[in-house]
Amino acid sequence: MRITDSLIERKPLVVLLGPTAVGKSRVAIMLAKALETEVLTADSRQVYRGMDIGMDKPSLEERDSVPHRLIDLVEPDQSFNAGEYRHLAVAEIDRLHRGGRLPLVVGGTGLYIRALIRGLWDGPSADWGYRRSLEENARQYGRDWLHQRLTEVDPALAGRLHPHDAVKIIRGLETHHLLGRPLSELHRQHGFGKSEFTTLLIGLAQDRDSLYRAIDARVDAQLKKGLLAETQQLLAKGYDRQLGSMKGLGYRQMAGYLAGEHSYDEAVRRLKRDTRHFAKRQMTWFRKEPDIHWLPIAENESTDRVVSRALDRVDRFLGECRSATPIAACPNPVMING
């Protein structure tokens, strides 16, 4: 399906999101075929090469049938972040638009999706050397030391963050260190207010119990496919357990077992539990995201049926977009990002 130039001007974008194990990837492949487009993954973990089973990447056959972009971008010991993601994703979307295609973004990383459709403040990425020195100081002077430092340079942000939330406190200190300005002020200026795309957000929703059953089943399937062996290979290549990528679900728990910290059964129990907790956090995030069109799906509902319901929604979206003369009348009102 090609879309017309007048439509392309509006930069239409379809995003398929939802918690882990809800079946996004399966639906996405069929949706992409129907729309004659590609799958742009919005998953902070599928960017790592060699992490296939744990990150539940689509199979090679699936990737053969429909091009998947924005996966396998870096090695597990390389850093990646929301800013890079946005940069690359915008380029892919642009490429598809130029070819008259409707871009389809699929994923469960809430921040990446938000960053893509509403932007990020224009700041520096991580300074790992500085972060490590802050962590070292925190170890030496106590848990509240970082928070006290942040109170000195950015009291507004410090007031908003819990004293134990070291990751976000460190980002605030880092920004002040690099730019000399409080992060809270830069955030306020950005405000997530602008969207450069006309976006349809489709959320796949499943009732909690059946989603949890799906998670358990998927973990069992991942183990069967060789999650443990994959973890061993990654460790053997020298990827340390402390790496962000190795802290991903699956590798973290398997590495704990391999290090003799707990039994295999305990690793499996933890993996299932942690995956449930993760799914829950995803749902909390998405609940707050505005303008998501939720598709409730039944436990035994076929992928075909879900896809056809999603396609109906996409058709309606394109129709609304087409008939709307002023851009503001599009379903997801946009302000063109100057």
Place this chain on the structure above:
RNA sequence: GCCGAGGUAGCUCAGUUGGCAGAGCACAGCCCUGAAAAGGCUGGUGUCGACAGUUCGAUUCUGUCCCUCGGCA
């Protein structure tokens, strides 16, 4: 049937020398602007097995009963 141990939160259990019950796990709610599958916060009313007695007051003491698990028959 007899002897022993036990019945307290969804689960495993602690505890109350008698004064409106508490941990771990599970579960739920939430925060989030370049680490985001990361990181962080919050949440415990539960006929303390049932009934009766003693007591100002019983989940705690006493009695009877019911149930579970061992052992002996």
